[in-house]
Amino acid sequence: MKLPAFAYHRAESLGEAVEVLATHGGDARVLAGGQSLLPIMALRMSNPGLLVDITAAKDLQGHVFRGRDGLVASAAVTTRRLETDPETRRRHPLVSACLSRVGHAEIRNRGTVCGAVAHADPAAEAPALLLALDGAVRVASAARRRKIAAEDFFLGPYLTALDEGELVAGVEIPLLSGTAGWSIREIARRSGDFALVGVISIVDADTANRCTDARIAVFGVAGTPKRAVAVEKALLGQVLDDEVCTEAAQHAFDDIDIVGDLHGSATYRRRVGIRVVARSLAEAHARTAVRSGE
Incomplete structure (x- = not known):
């Protein structure tokens, strides 16, 4: 599918780019890699009159x-x-x-x-x-x-x-603390596809293996990425082990309005997502243990 017609400006600096945007208002869009913008222009989901290329800035x-x-x-x-x-x-x-x-x-x-x-x-x-x-x-x-x-x-x-x-x-x-463990896991239809369910987990623990910090973000399940706040609360202060991580993961979507589509229903995303979160937490915890020398 062909792109719609548009004007093009190659900005040499951030200052030049924002000046051009100010002049053209909502009719201009920024072009960096173009890997998201150009496909949606080809599909006529966006039709800017001017592209401001910042790759030379x-x-x-x-x-x-x-x-x-x-x-x-x-x-x-x-x-x-x-x-x-x-x-x-x-x-x-x-x-x-x-x-x-x-x-x-x-x-x-x-x-x-x-x-x-x-x-x-x-x-x-x-x-x-x-x-x-x-x-x-x-x-x-x-x-x-x-x-x-x-x-x-x-x-x-x-x-x-x-x-x-x-x-x-x-x-x-921001950087992680020296003792924090992390994990990213996701489920997609094919390698390279967008995630049907994804999770980034960060956990930290003290010398007694009690959780001192937990940050879990899920994506591909709602209109924006979401923090799994209920999981974070369930982990804080607990002695981390597989059972605690599995139990906490059951609350991953307690406060999240899951969206279903032709690639996966809301029920599917919830069921699979809980398992993905549990595995991610276990992996993050394992990295914490390795870093703390346990």
């Missing part, structure tokens, strides 16, 4: 580890570049593991993490990763710069808290 190319902000990735950094970066693999292996599950390598070579966040597909890994880690989105426009917490950024399917003229300039992905 030098001030949007980098990623860096920075103190309390953790890993900061700018808007033009590709998924594959971050996934395979040796420092990211060493200092934040959860990020590498999550990004390795995004589509196929060809898609990751072009697509960007910030583009996936801005697209806000409820079955995508990057939004769930930000939510699980209490991350933040750096937003820029011609008038201001601001930061939006991940929990406030995703409003619905493909809907975010971005205002007209704003773009995602970067994301902040």
Whole structure:
């Protein structure tokens, strides 16, 4: 299917990009990797009059580890570049593991993490990763710069808290503690497909193996990624073992309105999702035990 007609502007900097967006208003869209935007344009789900290409913007190319902000990735950094970066693999292996599950390598070579966040597909890994880690989105426009917490950024399917003229300039992905364990698991129809059910689990424990922190984000089951708050509450203060993890997983969707579709009913997603959460918690706990030397 052919793309609709559009004008094109190649921005050389973030400042230039937001100025063009301010001039053209809602008729302009940002083009980074194009792995989400171009398909929906071909399907006529979006018909912008102008694409603002930020891939040549030098001030949007980098990623860096920075103190309390953790890993900061700018808007033009590709998924594959971050996934395979040796420092990211060493200092934040959860990020590498999550990004390795995004589509196929060809898609990751072009697509960007910030583009996936801005697209806000409820079955995508990057939004769930930000939510699980209490991350933040750096937003820029011609008038201001601001930061939006991940929990406030995703409003619905493909809907975010971005205002007209704003773009995602970067994301902040906080680091894990040295003793925390993590896991990402998902069920999909085929390798590279979007998840029917996915979960990112992070747990931490003290020397007595009592849970001191639990953050669980599920995706592919609702209009946005969701924190499984009931599971987190069930784990805190408990001595972690397989039985505790399995029992806590039963509450994974207590406060979540699961969406069914032609790929999987709400009943299917709930039943399978509970098992996926239980296995993810067990895997995260195992990594905690290894790191603490038990």
